[in-house]
Amino acid sequence: MSGDQAVNKSSENIVLDPILLQVIRGAFETIANEMAHVLHRMSFSSIIRESEDLGAGLFDSQFNTLCESESTPMHIGSIPAYLRGIQDTLEDGEWYDGDIVVHNHPYHGSSHSPDLAIVMPIFHEGRLIGFAANTAHHVDIGAATPGLIIDVPDVFAEGMLFAGNKLYRKGQPNKALWNFIRNNSRAAQHLVADIEAQIASVRLGKTRFLELIEKYSEKTVLAASEQLMDYAERMMRQKIAAIPDGEYSAKGYLDDDGRNRGQQLPVVVTVRVTGDSLEVDLTGSASQTPTAYNVPFEGSTKVAVYAAFRKLLLDSACQDVPVPSNEGSFRPITVTAPLGSIYNPVFPASAEARFTQCNRLIDLILRALAPVMPEQVIAGSSASISFAAYSGLKSDGNYWVFLEVNEGAYGGRPKSDGPDSIDNLMANTRNNPIEDLAMHLPMRCERYELRDDVLPGAGEFRGGIGVVKSQRMLSDGFITHESERHTDAPWGLFAGHDGAVGRCTIASEQDKKIRDMPSKFSGEIVKSGDMMTYFSPNGGGYGNPLKRTPTKVLDDVLDGFCSVEVAHDIYGVVLDLEREVVDEAATNARRHLMMSST
Known part of the structure; x- marks a missing residue:
């Protein structure tokens, strides 16, 4: 034996x-x-x-x-x-x-x-x-x-x-x-x-x-x-059995593969629910890429799917008795991805830069199931990741290397706004203290705050607000950046509005020019004084904006998260900013007019 x-x-x-x-x-x-x-x-x-x-x-x-x-x-x-x-x-x-x-x-x-x-x-x-x-x-x-x-x-x-x-x-x-x-x-x-x-x-x-x-x-x-x-396993099967049997699909697009600019890559997710088990089928997604922008099937694709359903069905905050995190919860779930696709590449294709695709996979699982699970899903999140590698040579000829994971934002939820400046669906990493950065490396963080150049997706519960971070190099070096969602905005849900796409720029200290960068690039040579700024996507809105509590709209305007024009045109809220109050009569009339014209 x-x-x-x-x-x-x-x-x-x-x-x-x-x-x-x-x-x-x-x-x-x-x-x-x-x-x-x-x-x-x-x-x-x-x-x-x-x-x-x-x-x-x-x-x-x-x-x-x-x-x-x-x-x-x-x-x-x-x-x-x-x-x-x-x-x-x-x-x-x-x-x-x-x-x-x-x-x-x-x-x-x-x-x-x-x-x-x-x-x-x-x-x-x-x-x-x-x-x-x-x-x-x-x-x-x-x-x-x-x-x-x-x-x-x-x-x-x-x-x-x-x-x-x-x-x-x-x-x-x-x-x-x-x-x-x-x-x-x-x-x-x-x-x-x-x-x-x-x-x-x-x-x-x-x-x-x-x-x-x-x-x-x-x-x-x-x-x-x-x-x-x-x-x-029993608890996961009970949760799956509560989903109506059927086939549910969603589609999104990745920006590019890190080399062939302007060529979007489709991601197609189909969730098939049968009794107390389900399959996630990625057929229709892009073919494997000639770069490292592929996803190892066993170690990443399947894991992303398992994580998605643990979040969706077994969230400990929503359980009377939390379900243990072990192998049993994976057993009712099957994952399918055609060999030779971006989610199941063929050796020896490179597959190092695989995280943003996993986040978008989870985001699309939520979108696919939204019609039958409206109280459990959220609107589109940043569903990306900003993973940056800053590096350079020290005076002694040795390298210094710094890796940084930046925050994003979640979509609006059935009962609350999307969280601001938070990890990207399955990163669950903490930020690096900027003081620690300045103490140990030739870099300096010059801006780190909620994004204010665009608004989050409007909704009864608005999308979360992403982060903007600027890192200045204090010596010559290199930057590699893996991110996403510069072209495909986080989606709104149930009449909620789409969020905002991300951005990345590099400002040259030498010629004072600011270059818009693609969402992912490798080994960009930078000079001392150059600064990279990352703007993460803002989340999509959940529910009709005309149902949003007017005082919440006022708070967002006062906090700089919403303009007076958007409050009036999208949310139907009329404000008296001198007194910092909602004009309730005018708001009721405005919303009645907007609802009757739709």
Whole structure:
């Protein structure tokens, strides 16, 4: 009998009482969050240390997620795919106690190449029972441009590729691999230190999992994990069953592939609901691109879909009893994307710049389901991401590299306005303190505030307002920027108005010219004093603007989020700005006239 079979058999026919089940569930969640905390606090690069661009958790020997940290969905949700990829590529072809593996190959399960997974097997009484694992986004893995890469011909140009490689074998370090890593990154010191933080995290996860087993027994803990996954599956199926059976579709457009300007890329989402299961079909979406603007199917496309339905159907804020975040919630969902499409590229197509497409996929799932789930969905969000890599050479000839994730805005919601200046649907990262930036790098943030050049989408509940951020380079360097939605505005819903598209500019200190930049570009050479400014999209509105509470319109005008003209022409609200009040009689007459003329 194999080790896996023995583990499965050991937990058969054990039914735990609800209290013990909840105790073990709480222990799982605590372990995952403790693993993430260690990784977060021990890391050196700001993308992990400040932005918390990471994920951590425990997994059984079948690669099922037992628990996940409350961090970035794209990280934690992808680890089962990493584990399946490691199974196919594992050095030695076998796990040993004390092994630690590094893995990031996009065609063997990774989310994309900068997200390195660190995995440690967990043995109990000589048998493999599971894994402690995490992933984190690293500053630089030696790609063609510092930090990020978009316009490259294939996956080999993305930097170092690891497929089931052992950093430690039976507890002993693989010095050759460590030296290889040190010699192939522009930010080797940060890269190595961050990997060491990941190793500390998985070692802690292993220790805590074994402590849990010693306390409650292997059979009990594994039985609990199976019952918790079954429970999450039942809850997801109940939510899906409440959606009317049918086929629901939506379509949007991405700006370009980072090379062929002006050539939009269609994204087509079809959700098929049948009973208590569903399929998300991406047939009709663009063919794979000649750049890195593709999405690894196993490690990113499927994960984005799973994240979308956990948000939509199992949001903990909307549940009387929160549903555990584990593999069970994925089981009722099937994802289809034609091989050779942007969401399922063929090796060796590059796939590093894959995040904005995932956000738009989620945005379109919401749009597709809006007719049958009006009280659960929101209007169009920024559904992009501004991921910028700033870099340059120090006086000693070494590189500095800074990665930054900027905020966006959500669409209006059934009962409230869209949140302003917030992450992009599934980023869940924090911002970098501008003080930290100025202390450590030759850069200076000169503007960081809510966007004021365009308005959010009007509606009974208006869209959220995006961010505008200006970063000035204080030395010569390079900028690579991955963003979206410069041409396809966030959509309004149920008579709500569309939001506003994003923008990006670079201002030259030398000739005082301001250039409008495309939404994504690679390795742009900039001079000391040049400044990049990013304007994120504003969200779409939800519901008829004529139903918006007039005092909310007044507040938006006073705050500079709405003009007097828009208040009058779109919202039908007449204001007395001298007294800062709503003219109620004139507003009622104006709205009656507008409603009767539609």
